[in-house]
Amino acid sequence: MVKDESLIIAVLKKRAEFLYVAQGERAGGRFLSLQTRKPKPRLAENSPTDDKENSLIRYGITASKKVGNAVMRNRAKRRLRVLLKNHLPQRGQEGFDYVAIARPQTTSANWQELEQDLLKLLNRLTKQKSGTI
RNA sequence: UCAGAUAGUCGGGUGAUUGCGGAUGAUAUUGCCGAAAGGUGUCAUCUGAGGAAAGUCCGGGCUCCACACAAAUAUGAUGGCGGAUAACGUCCGCCGUGGGUAACCACAGGGAAAGUGCCACAGAAAACAAACCGCCCACAUUAUUAUGUAAUUGGGGUAAGGGUGAAAAGGUGGUGUAAGAGACCACCGCCUUUUUGGUAACAAAAAGGGCAGGGUAAACCCCAUCAGGAGCAAGACCGAAUAGGAACACGUUGAGUGUAAGCGAAGGCGAAUUUGUGCGCAGAUGUUCGGGUAGGUUGCGUGAGCUUGUUAGCAAUAUCAAGCCAAGAUGAAUAAUCACCGCCCUUAUGGGUACAGAACCCGGCUUAUAGACUAUCUGACUAU
RNA sequence: GGUCCCUUCGUCUAUCGGUUAGGACAUCUGAUUUUCAAUCAGGAAAGACGGGUUCGACUCCCGUAGGGACUG
Numbered sequence: 001m002v003k004d005e006s007l008i009i010a011v012l013k014k015r016a017e018f019l020y021v022a023q024g025e026r027a028g029g030r031f032l033s034l035q036t037r038k039p040k041p042r043l044a045e046n047s048p049t050d051d052k053e054n055s056l057i058r059y060g061i062t063a064s065k066k067v068g069n070a071v072m073r074n075r076a077k078r079r080l081r082v083l084l085k086n087h088l089p090q091r092g093q094e095g096f097d098y099v100a101i102a103r104p105q106t107t108s109a110n111w112q113e114l115e116q117d118l119l120k121l122l123n124r125l126t127k128q129k130s131g132t133i
Numbered sequence: 134u135c136a137g138a139u140a141g142u143c144g145g146g147u148g149a150u151u152g153c154g155g156a157u158g159a160u161a162u163u164g165c166c167g168a169a170a171g172g173u174g175u176c177a178u179c180u181g182a183g184g185a186a187a188g189u190c191c192g193g194g195c196u197c198c199a200c201a202c203a204a205a206u207a208u209g210a211u212g213g214c215g216g217a218u219a220a221c222g223u224c225c226g227c228c229g230u231g232g233g234u235a236a237c238c239a240c241a242g243g244g245a246a247a248g249u250g251c252c253a254c255a256g257a258a259a260a261c262a263a264a265c266c267g268c269c270c271a272c273a274u275u276a277u278u279a280u281g282u283a284a285u286u287g288g289g290g291u292a293a294g295g296g297u298g299a300a301a302a303g304g305u306g307g308u309g310u311a312a313g314a315g316a317c318c319a320c321c322g323c324c325u326u327u328u329u330g331g332u333a334a335c336a337a338a339a340a341g342g343g344c345a346g347g348g349u350a351a352a353c354c355c356c357a358u359c360a361g362g363a364g365c366a367a368g369a370c371c372g373a374a375u376a377g378g379a380a381c382a383c384g385u386u387g388a389g390u391g392u393a394a395g396c397g398a399a400g401g402c403g404a405a406u407u408u409g410u411g412c413g414c415a416g417a418u419g420u421u422c423g424g425g426u427a428g429g430u431u432g433c434g435u436g437a438g439c440u441u442g443u444u445a446g447c448a449a450u451a452u453c454a455a456g457c458c459a460a461g462a463u464g465a466a467u468a469a470u471c472a473c474c475g476c477c478c479u480u481a482u483g484g485g486u487a488c489a490g491a492a493c494c495c496g497g498c499u500u501a502u503a504g505a506c507u508a509u510c511u512g513a514c515u516a517u
Numbered sequence: 518g519g520u521c522c523c524u525u526c527g528u529c530u531a532u533c534g535g536u537u538a539g540g541a542c543a544u545c546u547g548a549u550u551u552u553c554a555a556u557c558a559g560g561a562a563a564g565a566c567g568g569g570u571u572c573g574a575c576u577c578c579c580g581u582a583g584g585g586a587c588u589g
Contacts, residue, residue: 011464018464060464070187070490075468082152082469111470189519190580241570241578252572253535299572351570351578352534366519366589463518492518500581 012060012097021060021099027124029117031109032080035099036125057092059084063102076102079111083118091122 012018024037061080063073080100092098106114 062464071488074490077464078153078468079470085152188581251534349571364519499579 012058012099018060018062018099021097025125025128027121027128029121031105031114031117032103032121033101034118034121034125035101036093036096038096057088057094058097059088060097060099061102062099063106067102067104067106072104072107073102076106079106079114083115087115087118087122091119091126093126 012021021035021037024035026033026035028034061077061084063076067073067076080102084098084100088098100118109117
């Protein structure tokens, strides 16, 4: 529990942040696709050596009109939100932003398959990063 | 029992694990984030989508915009009559026309004898009617002839029949006539007047007219009624940056400025336009200092409120009484997963369980909707 | 969330309530050419959907669906 408290999970809110993450690395699965990127360093006033700033994991969810009507979009967002909150603190890399993009299959998919899909994507992204670095 | 019509109600339930928004209370520290405004932790209790939350098609509340009244004009909307309502293009009752065996349903349902326009093709003719084919010969002429008969090259009569068209100038039957014709008569329709019933739309009856007035106003138009604009991303407050202004006072038949004459307001602007009547507003002045973009707070949940009953009314609805408080987010909570039950389909495995997610709030309309239930009524069949 | 606009052949577009809905590009067939291109001739191809007004609707009115623009 103490570990989880230190890993504060925040939500992406601004359109510019979403667009910035979309420039980063991405991975597509059967039921969703995932994007990640290390956020821009903040202004010089805020000390860059702050540990809490660096260890922050942020997430955002995108559900476009392709997913369906408002009921389908909201359902997709709720399912993805639960998945990200469960798995990001353990599997996600500290100091990165994640954006999950819903697909039309996201609402109808089996829960366990959806969960495995997300884990697969998370692993792939971390491997890519470790390989490149 | 089957087939319908109308009005209305509901539109899954239980449990387990893990979570989210809001309110209230307690608690923690002057802790954490932030320049500030402000936000934030933990625990407990309570609470958390719809009948359409949708389309944004009408009507209002609320907020701001420098304004109100009256008349005329323009633009737009509405359109049987009466009522309901905050208001409406909504609702209720009634009338008329059309549809249905019926219950019942649909109707932008004022004016075409104020004016203008349009009515393709076809057809003789499409609107102050009109003679193409027909029909007729009282007139004229000719022939035969001798008070008659026949013909049309003349001149007329005729709206019965044919054909065209969406539509051809009352309909059917008779009298009548050279042939015909509301020319005349009967019934029906129409128009005018009067009477009766009704608040009214309208209905009924009587008398008269003898038929005039084709359709189209969701073509222009006329008549009656209604309408200022923008919208919670309205607006208000707190407040880094940037720019240089903002608030209050005075003042509009005279603020202020200048020694004075004079200047200034005999002007300009103000919710479609013009006119009239009033009224308001702005700047030049003085005093004070903050200003308000990112961001934050608020607007924002006690309301044309809900439930039950009472009284008035055919009803829409209204009065009164008692009880209740029931979402308030802002990358946006109201859930995710699993199990069982309910309902439907299928021999079974199994499959399905609708339409659909509040965003300032209400009253309607329209559209989408698996299925279930209730009440009243209509028709057919069977039994008694 | 709010305020507006537009839907006609495959594409871009015309249209006075009376048509067989016109034109250009594209494509289909034939001719020309050894073949292709170009050219010539001919053909196919559309009123978003559902109602109403009218004798008659792409056009007028109402509703629905789809698409687009602006707005912090």
